[in-house]
Amino acid sequence: MKYMLLIYQNEATSQARGEKQTAEFMGAYMAYTKAMRESGAYVAGDPLTLSSTATTVRVADGRAKVLNGPYAETKEQLGGYYIIDVADLDAATAWAARCPTAQAGGVLEVRPIRTM
Amino acid sequence: MAEGEETRRAIERAARQSYGKLLAFLAARTRDVAAAEDALAEAFASALARWPQQGVPRAPEAWLLTVARRRASDAARRRRTQVDAAGPLVLLADELQAATVASDIPDDRLRLMFACAHPAVEPAARAPLILQTVLGLDASTIASAFLVAPASMGQRLVRAKRKIRDAGIPFRVPERDELNDRLGAVLETIYAAFAEGWSDPAGTLPRRRDLAEEAIWLGRLVVTLLPDEPEALGLLALMLHAEARRGARRDTGGRYVPLAEQEPVCWDSALIDEAEAALARAGAMGRIGRFQLEAAVQSAHAARRLTGRTDWAAILELYDALLAQTGSPVVAINRAVAMTELRGAAAGLALLDDLAVDRRLAEYQPYWAARAGLLARVGDAAAADHAYEQAVALEADPAVRRFLQDCRARLHSTPAGGRRSHGRGAHDPGCRGRIDRLRRKP
Numbered sequence: 001m002k003y004m005l006l007i008y009q010n011e012a013t014s015q016a017r018g019e020k021q022t023a024e025f026m027g028a029y030m031a032y033t034k035a036m037r038e039s040g041a042y043v044a045g046d047p048l049t050l051s052s053t054a055t056t057v058r059v060a061d062g063r064a065k066v067l068n069g070p071y072a073e074t075k076e077q078l079g080g081y082y083i084i085d086v087a088d089l090d091a092a093t094a095w096a097a098r099c100p101t102a103q104a105g106g107v108l109e110v111r112p113i114r115t116m
Numbered sequence: 117m118a119e120g121e122e123t124r125r126a127i128e129r130a131a132r133q134s135y136g137k138l139l140a141f142l143a144a145r146t147r148d149v150a151a152a153e154d155a156l157a158e159a160f161a162s163a164l165a166r167w168p169q170q171g172v173p174r175a176p177e178a179w180l181l182t183v184a185r186r187r188a189s190d191a192a193r194r195r196r197t198q199v200d201a202a203g204p205l206v207l208l209a210d211e212l213q214a215a216t217v218a219s220d221i222p223d224d225r226l227r228l229m230f231a232c233a234h235p236a237v238e239p240a241a242r243a244p245l246i247l248q249t250v251l252g253l254d255a256s257t258i259a260s261a262f263l264v265a266p267a268s269m270g271q272r273l274v275r276a277k278r279k280i281r282d283a284g285i286p287f288r289v290p291e292r293d294e295l296n297d298r299l300g301a302v303l304e305t306i307y308a309a310f311a312e313g314w315s316d317p318a319g320t321l322p323r324r325r326d327l328a329e330e331a332i333w334l335g336r337l338v339v340t341l342l343p344d345e346p347e348a349l350g351l352l353a354l355m356l357h358a359e360a361r362r363g364a365r366r367d368t369g370g371r372y373v374p375l376a377e378q379e380p381v382c383w384d385s386a387l388i389d390e391a392e393a394a395l396a397r398a399g400a401m402g403r404i405g406r407f408q409l410e411a412a413v414q415s416a417h418a419a420r421r422l423t424g425r426t427d428w429a430a431i432l433e434l435y436d437a438l439l440a441q442t443g444s445p446v447v448a449i450n451r452a453v454a455m456t457e458l459r460g461a462a463a464g465l466a467l468l469d470d471l472a473v474d475r476r477l478a479e480y481q482p483y484w485a486a487r488a489g490l491l492a493r494v495g496d497a498a499a500a501d502h503a504y505e506q507a508v509a510l511e512a513d514p515a516v517r518r519f520l521q522d523c524r525a526r527l528h529s530t531p532a533g534g535r536r537s538h539g540r541g542a543h544d545p546g547c548r549g550r551i552d553r554l555r556r557k558p
Contacts, residue, residue, distance in 0.1 A: 001284040088286035089236055112283050 002043060002085045002113040003092040007099060008076035009106040011050055028100040036084065041095060045082035076107055083113065126172045127163050134177045135252035136330075140224035142184055143231075144287035149249055149277040151191055152184070159184035177221055225250050225334070226341060227287040232276070233301035234285045241276035246305040248273055251330060253309075289341070299342065303351045303407060306334045310355045328362075331355060339394070349398035350408030356391035357414035360384040372519035380421035388418050409438045413450075428457040445474045449486050461493035481510035485520060497527045 017025060029047075036042040054070040070077060079101065086092050089110070096108040135156070142152035159180045173179040231237075232245040247253045259269035279285065290298045310331035335352040342348055364382035367373055395411045413434045420426050435451035438444075448471050456464030468487050477483040488503035504524035511517045 003284075087284075089234075089284045090286050090288075092284070093236075 001088065001092075002083060002115070003089075004111045004113055005082040005084065005092070005096050005099065006078055006109040006111065007080040007082075007101045007106060008109065009079040009101050009104075010075055011077055011079070013105065014079070015050075025100060025104070028103075032098060032100055033082075035098075036082065036095065041084040041086050041091075043083040043085050045080070047080040048078060051077040051079075079106075120168050123168045123172060124164075126176065127160065127167060130163070130176045130180060131160060131252070134180070136225050136228075136250040137221065137223055138177060138181055138184065139249050139252075140228035141181060141221055142188060143249065144224040144227050146188060146192070147231075147284065147287065148188075148192075148281045149245075150274070150281070151188055153249070155184040155188035155191065156180070158187045181221065224287065226289060226337065229302045229305065229334075230289055230298055231280055231285050231287045233298050233305065234280070235297065236283055236285055237276050237279055238272065239301075241272045242301045243305040243308050244269060244273055245276050246302070247309055250334075251309050295342070295345075299338075299345060299348065302338065303347055306331050306338070307351055307354070307407070309334070310358070328355075328359065332359060344401070346398035346401040346403050347405040347407050349394045349401075350405060350411045353391040353395035353398065353411035354407055354414055356387045356394065357411060357418055360387035360391065360418070366515060370515060372513075372515040374519075375417060376426070380418075383418065383421060385421070388421070391415070391418075404437075406438065406441050409434055409441065413438075426457070428454055432458055445471055445477055446480075446482070449477075449483055452490075453486055456490055456493070461490045465490045465494060479510060481507055484510060488520070488523070492523070492527055500524075500527055 014025075033042065033045060036045075051070040056067045056069060056071050058065045058067070082095075082099075084092060084095055086095065089112075092110050096102060096110050099106075099108055102108050138159075139149075139152055139156055142155060143149045146152060162183050163176075163180060167173070228249055229246050232249060233242045237245065244255075244258045247258050248255065255270045255273060256266045258273075259266040264272075289295075310328050332352070332355050335348070335355055338345070338348045339352050360383050361375070361378065363384070364378040365373055391411065392415060395408065395415055398408050398411075413431055416427050416431050416434065432451065432454040435447060435454055438447045439451055448467065452464045452467035452471070455467055465487075468483070468490065471477060471483070484503050484507035488500050488507055491497075491500035491503055501524060504520055504527070508517055508520045508524070511520060
């Protein structure tokens with residue numbers, strides 16, 4: 001089954017990381033992604049830019065309303081995603097738990113991808 | 117006509133004995149519990165239609181599974197689900213060809229139970245789901261056991277089955293590191309099933325007696341599979357203790373006999389011995405829990421067969437510990453009764469009054485029965501009368517209802533009506549020792 005791992009992080013925490021810590025964190029992500037590829041679970045994955053770069057669009061009465069900022073102003077913001085193909089939910093949550101952001105206090109949401 | 121009756125009985129027997137096993141087999145291979153239920157229901161309907169003409173097949177379970185598999189596979193083709201149903205179903209067909217007798221069909225009930233008790237399933241749905249799928253209980257029976265409206269229970273079950281299918285929850289026994297959490301939900305469910313079956317004391321309704329036996333069977337299975345889990349042993353001990361007293365709950369005239377008035381010679385000593393052995397094994401592991409405490413309460417009651425007395429001080433201590441662990445209002449009612457035996461009815465009544473804020477108890481028979489008994493003992497006949505009326509109205513068992521009606525009638529014949537003498541006792545050293553062991557923290 002395919003799952004999307006949505007990675008939520010406190011942006012203040014990630015921005016407060018020093019240069020060395022950031023390099024370590026990136027290294028952890030590279031190792032994580034490599035392990036995911038080698039296991040055959042990896043389908044796709046990308047980091048996102050800060051939520052301050054987000055733009056929200058709503059259509060009301062046929063007209064698009066474009067607004068500055070993310071959809072929800074929460075403490076944790078969506079910071080990246082992976083799509084993985086694994087046997088079941090337990091395998092997906094095991095990958096989620098190994099994610100460097102989860103290890104650093106972030107939150108991962110695991111969502112099955114709907115096949116049409 | 118006799119033949120038709122015979123066939124119907126064969127189908128009922130297959131339904132009762134095999135439902136959970138067949139459903140577990142189907143669901144574990146497709147992860148779609150609702151579809152497996154539908155397919156199995158259609159298979160039983162086919163059996164009703166065909167067996168009277170064609171005769172009961174040599175391997176009824178395998179026959180039912182083959183029909184159910186065909187239905188499930190048709191349904192999957194019509195409505196392509198997220199789980200790729202074709203793969204598991206091909207595998208299913210191979211396994212079924214090999215299964216010509218019932219014992220050849222693998223028992224996946226434990227895997228099914230762990231799927232139902234998965235942390236991704238809504239907590240309030242886990243136990244009801246196991247009762248419905250593994251034991252084949254209907255939603256309204258489950259709803260009443262859990263003090264929930266039937267409609268909300270139905271929705272809860274539907275949501276949970278959808279979650280299992282759509283989130284890809286696996287059907288497997290969890291690994292060591294996640295086992296503890298997941299086991300608790302499974303054990304609670306087995307106990308709920310046992311309590312449901314135990315409430316038919318005469319054993320006149322085979323389906324309900326089977327339920328208690330099935331629960332004990334499940335309890336033994338979990339103990340066999342997970343021999344180092346003290347709470348599994350505690351649950352087994354608890355169920356065996358209760359089962360040992362099944363026959364003693366009625367006199368020869370079919371009248372209800374409360375525990376305090378039961379003759380210990382009527383208890384099944386072999387079951388008590390087995391329960392004590394299980395509890396001792398659990399105690400030696402040094403990890404206390406709810407089921408070991410509850411079994412220890414039953415053990416303290418059972419000690420009366422040796423000492424002739426009931427150690428209410430010990431029982432009160434066990435209920436203190438249980439209340440601290442669970443916060444359950446049901447435990448609190450039992451604790452109030454134990455307090456009465458030690459300090460008098462007024463003390464017990466004061467504890468029950470504190471509980472009255474819990475609105476769920478307004479429809480809980482044991483609350484009203486306990487309250488009525490205590491009010492009678494303090495001489496408040498009017499309030500006791502009302503409480504007995506509530507208890508009688510909420511009681512489904514005719515023998516218990518008659519017992520409560522008799523207590524109510526006595527309110528008006530004697531000034532201290534309903535008062536009963538209970539053995540109140542010196543401390544049984546064996547029992548004290550057990551409590552001390554149970555209280556010791558690892």
